[in-house]
Amino acid sequence: MIKSASLRYIASRAGGMLIVLSLVAVLVFVLTRAASGDPISVLLGDQATAADIARVQKDYGLDKPLPVQFGYWLREVLQGNLGTSIFLQRPVTQALWERAEPTTLLALLAVAIAALIGVPCGIVSAVFRGRVVDQFFTGIAMLGASIPSFWLGIVLIQIFAVSFGWFPVSGYGAPDAPFAERLHALVLPATVLGLLNSALIIRFTRASMLDVLGEDYVRTARSKGLSEKVVVLKHALRNALVPIVTVIGLTVALMIGGAVITETVFGLPGVGNLVVNAVLRRDYPVIQGALLVIAAIYVLINFSIDLLYAAVDPRVKV
Numbered sequence: 001m002i003k004s005a006s007l008r009y010i011a012s013r014a015g016g017m018l019i020v021l022s023l024v025a026v027l028v029f030v031l032t033r034a035a036s037g038d039p040i041s042v043l044l045g046d047q048a049t050a051a052d053i054a055r056v057q058k059d060y061g062l063d064k065p066l067p068v069q070f071g072y073w074l075r076e077v078l079q080g081n082l083g084t085s086i087f088l089q090r091p092v093t094q095a096l097w098e099r100a101e102p103t104t105l106l107a108l109l110a111v112a113i114a115a116l117i118g119v120p121c122g123i124v125s126a127v128f129r130g131r132v133v134d135q136f137f138t139g140i141a142m143l144g145a146s147i148p149s150f151w152l153g154i155v156l157i158q159i160f161a162v163s164f165g166w167f168p169v170s171g172y173g174a175p176d177a178p179f180a181e182r183l184h185a186l187v188l189p190a191t192v193l194g195l196l197n198s199a200l201i202i203r204f205t206r207a208s209m210l211d212v213l214g215e216d217y218v219r220t221a222r223s224k225g226l227s228e229k230v231v232v233l234k235h236a237l238r239n240a241l242v243p244i245v246t247v248i249g250l251t252v253a254l255m256i257g258g259a260v261i262t263e264t265v266f267g268l269p270g271v272g273n274l275v276v277n278a279v280l281r282r283d284y285p286v287i288q289g290a291l292l293v294i295a296a297i298y299v300l301i302n303f304s305i306d307l308l309y310a311a312v313d314p315r316v317k318v
Contacts, residue, residue, distance in 0.1 A: 122205025
């Protein structure tokens with residue numbers, strides 16, 4: 001059975017999640033309305049009369065005071081309804097679901113690439129601290145943190161899509177395209193996100209491993225004649241996993257919410273592209289719904305990471 005202390009911990013974390021999401025809902029609504037421009041004017045065009053604009057604003061409830069609009073929107077959100085897109089003329093939940101697959105697969109592929117690069121490089125960098133290999137990986141991490149994603153995307157497109165023709169320049173394939181073809185279209189954008197985000201994982205892994213490698217139990221393991229591989233991977237890495245798991249989990253959340261530029265460069269029909277178009281059109285329901293869902297995913301990943309701490313490190317108790 002779950003201990004009462006664990007239940008209290010889970011309840012407190014869940015309560016914190018609700019508070020964060022409530023604050024996000026308020027901020028998203030206020031900032032969206034504070035942006036210049038009117039979605040109805042964009043929708044109807046320059047030839048629309050004031051009467052036409054007023055009529056459509058009334059249809060969407062945009063003629064009411066902001067507190068009333070927020071109350072209506074929050075009530076619908078609590079019922080699982082994120083509203084209806086002004087331009088797409090369909091529920092926001094449907095629009096997000098239609099765009100979820102490219103963004104989700106992109107994030108998962110990218111975090112796999114980032115982890116496969118970042119964790120081993122960080123471990124090697126820590127083990128060979130101060131040597132040439134450490135300086136090399138540290139330099140790679142600094143370079144990866146400095147390169148703009150759009151620039152790296154354009155470079156990879158030019159080399160691997162235009163010059164070699166190994167990958168499509170943009171797009172995600174036809175709706176009826178095989179799954180393998182869609183994955184093939186995600187290789188370049190996932191590589192861009194994975195390479196850039198591996199820099200953060202390298203730095204966190206190196207720092208965490210350096211802290212652990214200086215502990216007494218690591219020296220004791222070496223004194224017992226255990227091989228360096230066993231000492232590093234079994235004893236040191238296990239105790240260094242908490243910050244590594246944290247940064248990988250946060251990387252997943254950041255990729256889901258931060259794939260806007262990459263999706264735009266590669267022309268992917270994902271959530272990021274949807275949000276960009278919604279911002280240009282001032283499509284309030286889509287902007288609010290997408291940002292709220294991204295924030296919910298972010299706090300859920302944080303919550304899951306906290307619960308995983310006890311699994312990866314027996315010293316941590318919930």
